[in-house]
Amino acid sequence: MGKALGMIEFKTVSAGVTAADAMVKTAAVELIEAQTVCPGKYIALITGDLSAVDAAVATAKHTRGEEFIDSFVLGNPHPGIFPAIYGTTQVDHISSLGILETYNAAAIIVAADVAAKTAEVELIELRVAKGMCGKSYVFLCGEVSAVDAAIARAKAAVAESGMYLDSTVIAHPDPQICKSIL
Numbered sequence: 001m002g003k004a005l006g007m008i009e010f011k012t013v014s015a016g017v018t019a020a021d022a023m024v025k026t027a028a029v030e031l032i033e034a035q036t037v038c039p040g041k042y043i044a045l046i047t048g049d050l051s052a053v054d055a056a057v058a059t060a061k062h063t064r065g066e067e068f069i070d071s072f073v074l075g076n077p078h079p080g081i082f083p084a085i086y087g088t089t090q091v092d093h094i095s096s097l098g099i100l101e102t103y104n105a106a107a108i109i110v111a112a113d114v115a116a117k118t119a120e121v122e123l124i125e126l127r128v129a130k131g132m133c134g135k136s137y138v139f140l141c142g143e144v145s146a147v148d149a150a151i152a153r154a155k156a157a158v159a160e161s162g163m164y165l166d167s168t169v170i171a172h173p174d175p176q177i178c179k180s181i182l
Helices: 013-026 050-063 081-086 105-118 144-159 175-181
Strands: 004-010 030-037 041-048 068-074 096-102 121-127 136-142 164-171
Touching: 004 013, 004 050, 004 105, 013 030, 013 041, 013 050, 041 050, 041 105, 050 068, 068 105, 081 105, 081 121, 096 105, 096 144, 096 175, 105 121, 105 136, 105 144, 121 144, 136 144, 144 164
Parallel strands: none
Antiparallel strands: 004 041, 004 068, 030 041, 096 136, 096 164, 121 136
16 A cells, blocks of 8 residues: 655745644654745645644644635545656657646645546656746646546635636647647
């Protein structure tokens, strides 16, 4: 069984660091990323067994509730998430391109996980609120029908929380566009 993934997102750095500290003190989890993102928000990403990640995120959400923005716990995250976050995905050809944007950081990772589990698509890039005024996006590729299905399902998943911003599917993007994103 794979490790779970959890994330918290807070409006302020001080609240985020306090919540991240509470997370790692609550359960046996590994802090894999903790940082300030635009516009001065704070995110922390953890991994570990599902029960530990769930307990840690639950504690963090209530640490500084007035500054809390969003969180998630994924019991079995898609393996393409980490390469997409860290920019190590290798894509040779883009048959069609899907783009989905959210208003926050946590929702985009959930959207990417849903999209990648919905259809045979490859996550290209997950931009998590860096240089985006707090917004985030995912680029993914695959056959047109797969990308359509993945984007539609991801959109529905994040629309429930009110964090959906925009999305599109481009069939057979021009090579100049492909080069600019790869």
